Amino acid sequence: MVSRIGREIDLSPVELGSRVGGKVRINMASGTPDPRVIPIEEIKNAYEEVLQEKGPRSLFYPGAGGQPELIEEIRRFVPSLNLSLDKEDKIVVTSGAQHAIELISKYFLDNDVVAVENPTFVETFMAMKLRSNVTLPIDLDSEGMDVSSLERITKIVRPKLVYVIPNCHNPAGVNMSYERRKALVELASARDFYVVEDDPYRPIAGCVPPPIKSFDREGRVIYVSSFSKIIAPGLRVGFIVAKGEIAEKLSLLEQLDFSTSTINQYVVANLLRRGLVSKRMTTLAMHYSEKMKILTESLDDAGIFKFNPPKCGFFALVDLRTDAERVFEVATKDGLSFVKAKAFFLRGGDTMARLSVTIPTAEEIKEGVTILKRSVLDVKL
Amino acid sequence: MVSRIGREIDLSPVELGSRVGGKVRINMASGTPDPRVIPIEEIKNAYEEVLQEKGPRSLFYPGAGGQPELIEEIRRFVPSLNLSLDKEDKIVVTSGAQHAIELISKYFLDNDVVAVENPTFVETFMAMKLRSNVTLPIDLDSEGMDVSSLERITKIVRPKLVYVIPNCHNPAGVNMSYERRKALVELASARDFYVVEDDPYRPIAGCVPPPIKSFDREGRVIYVSSFSKIIAPGLRVGFIVAKGEIAEKLSLLEQLDFSTSTINQYVVANLLRRGLVSKRMTTLAMHYSEKMKILTESLDDAGIFKFNPPKCGFFALVDLRTDAERVFEVATKDGLSFVKAKAFFLRGGDTMARLSVTIPTAEEIKEGVTILKRSVLDVKL
Structure with missing residues (x-):
């Protein structure tokens, strides 16, 4: 067994x-x-430069939470995602968004209740599903998750996590409206749940409403991003932005896999520094x-x-x-x-x-x- | 909570x-x-070659279980680890040994009993400890884990997993003796447990006894290896060898994180092919x-x-x-x-x-x- x-x-x-x-x-x-x-060419140059400049250090074990140089570059980059960080926000580098959601699920869930858009991205959702007993499917329309429907359901059952793909939804292609983003954060506060904002498409989305996280004052939104769409998925580099203890713990959980390649983190830092992203x-x-x-x-x-x-x-x-x-x-x-x-x-x-x-x-x-x-x-x- | x-x-x-x-x-x-x-130089060349030869394909999402080219190179490489694979043995590429042990723990453990050497490597062990209720510490001496002590304990409590670092033990520096390796596999069969053989040091160990896995006919030993010591840890590439369903499931579990960089897998395949390892x-x-x-x-x-x-x-x-x-x-x-x-x-x-x-x-x-x-x-x- x-x-x-x-x-x-x-x-x-x-x-x-x-x-x-x-x-x-x-x-x-x-x-x-x-x-x-x-x-390809820019990535090739970045590997060469990183190996030249950093030598063996670029190939040491990664620290849990991510390499400080990359974290610093991401900090400079996030404003272009329409996200402003405050003092309590921390960045945790991950092996892409999928790994981020695995870490978040591992941290929060022990056979709990989660709510997701119906439809949702089955692959990221799998990490939550395997650790929850009840999944609440919330309708999705051309404005994204129907928050009023979530509001009704959460009168009866309280989810621990609500999982949302706000932009260029996979598979539905829709964006969540500004009003619903705001309403979701208010509901999270009223009903005491956390929101996982899975936002890997934002860097290639063009003009979209601000992140759900930007409405959040209580640290209830955990923001997930990735360089897979804007650079390349094969590097396996993404990140989480979360507040205080949650970010600390997610970063400690990386000790269980230490899976994010050190050199790839430096390559992404190099590309960010050069403004390629x-x-x-x-x-x-x-x-x-x-x-x-x-x-x-x-x-x-x-x-x-x-x-x-x-x-x-x-x-x-x-x-x-x-x-x-x-x-x-x-x-x-x-x-x-x-x-x-x-x-x-x-x-x-x-x-x-x-x-x-x-x-x-x-x-x-x-x-x-x-x-x-x-x-x-x-x-x- | x-x-x-x-x-x-x-x-x-x-x-x-x-x-x-x-x-x-x-x-x-x-x-x-x-x-x-x-x-450094060989790794630099490998990145350049891989990007040149494979182009964008080297930067696609990794498949769960690992890239077929790397699996093939590992298959050719394992005999030099004194391990001969049979038809049922499968290779699962991981983001290093730590990730491998995280996958194995995730697959087997739900608040179970595990046995480990005392002392053991606390970092890999953490993935097991956080998913078990009882840990049996088994004495370690200059011949490795005291299997007769494990034999006595397992008369009373049956562990689901026994975790062993057979070569260049971390932290104890010892090797498990040939006899104890054999005895451990016999005990696993008699008492119905699985053995996690964590063997990242073998590539740099010189002459050591054959892997515990080589005594196993029942698929009770899950073998974990890594390229961290022989190439570099910052690539985050290692692998598992296991039989049948266990290997299949471990490979499916990688869908939850997709954390092993595609290009780094090709780089390791390149270095293996050139005989560098x-x-x-x-x-x-x-x-x-x-x-x-x-x-x-x-x-x-x-x-x-x-x-x-x-x-x-x-x-x-x-x-x-x-x-x-x-x-x-x-x-x-x-x-x-x-x-x-x-x-x-x-x-x-x-x-x-x-x-x-x-x-x-x-x-x-x-x-x-x-x-x-x-x-x-x-x-x-």
Whole structure:
């Protein structure tokens, strides 16, 4: 007999989707950033410089919590995320947002109650699900999580954590409205819960409302960010901003894995110092928004799909209005892969597909939608 | 109220020791490999080659379980660790040995019983301790864990996991004997427990008995290795070898953190392919054994210390025969830092010090022992 986590862990549908996705001609499954905009040369130079300047020190064990030089660079960087830190805010460097959420879940949860958007990102959510007994699915619309619905539910059950992806939602593509961000923080205070604000898309989001954390005066919001979208996911560097004891403890919990590469932390610090990250923010927001425009126009033209036009990011969540499982089977044979979005839903979602614009070219996006339409019609026949 | 792990996590004495260690002239506290033997140039070339050859692919998200190319290189490499894999053995790439043990603990433990050597490495052990209710401390002597003592105890209490550091023990410097390795596997079968064989020092150990895992026919031994000592810790790459379902599940558990850098995995694969790792094994074993000889000779000459001469690795565990806490206070003022070893013991250890040979030069080691002797005499006055 193993642990509860050991018994319940399973292959994530996203991981499965990306294994299938890689084998199919048009890959609209993958959540990886567009390979064409990964700054290979700049990263190569950064490794060279770091090894030159720091020598062996760049390859020592990382300290728990992150390398001070990177923390300092992140401190200078966060204002461009529309986040101003106060004296009590601390930065904890992590191996990306996924690791951040694993640390947060480990810190807070022992078979507790959590509330999440329905749908939510199944992969980050897994870390919470495996440590909670009750999950409250809160409806999501074009304005993000329905906070009034959360307000009603929390009259009866109090969650310990509320997990939110406020910008370029994965899989739904929506942004949470300014009013709801504010209302969520007020509710957190009234009902005594913590908010996990998972915000990895902000650096490539363009213009979005301020972080939920910026409304928080009580240290109830734990902010999670990442360099995966703005630099590259393979470095595995992200960070948490949280207050006082929570930040201290999350940083101590890193002693259990010491998983964030020291040299990669210095590489990210180098790129931040050179202004590469800030410079790319506008360019990448435009890049992805152009690709997304092609997708939404193609979907509109096809005339049979229902979806909320994504505000930013990589994904559109599309209602195929027929069994997505069967469409998936037909489409993959025809050269298109996507992620069957049922897995993102705590209830419903059988007809939903998540389409990503990062890997395919403009032409492939158009062709992908054609295949998708054909597959839907085929299944409906 | 947070989770049990959240409540109980605390600063590790090793982490504390290395924070103090860095500020003192002679650092015999740090467990980091000797900076003089980190292959900076080779690593620099490897990054350049990987980025050149693989381009953006080297910076994609890592898959759970590790990159197939690295797994293949590790498969070719393990025979030089005296380990032969059979068909059921699987390799799981991790962010170093610490992350490996975190994954194993997460998989097996829900408030269970574990048995460990007394003393044991407090930092890796922490991942188990925070998930177990009972820890059985098993005596350790110059032949490693006293398996007959484990045999007696397990008549009364059955542990789920037994954690062993078989080579160049941290902090005790000893190797487990051939006979005890064999006996441990037989006991695991008879009493139905699993063995976690934490073997990060083997690549720099020189000639040591075969892995405990090599005696195992039932998949009861989970083997943990690392490239931290043989290449560099800052890459955060290590691996697990385990059988069947255990390996599958450990690999799935990586979906919760996705913490092992993709590019660093390719860098290690590159260095393995070029034979750098195998080539360094003999050289580094000699390097550390020469430094250790200087330490043990100095300790012998000092005439007041009791210790088992380390067989290999970085550490000697020395009985100061007086309160190590007080000696530490005096010694650090005098320019020497070490780790007070009480923290490694589940019982006893008040007079013990862990001395590391990696950072100090030969001269500094000698001077360190002089300071240590002076401090001990000072405290005894």
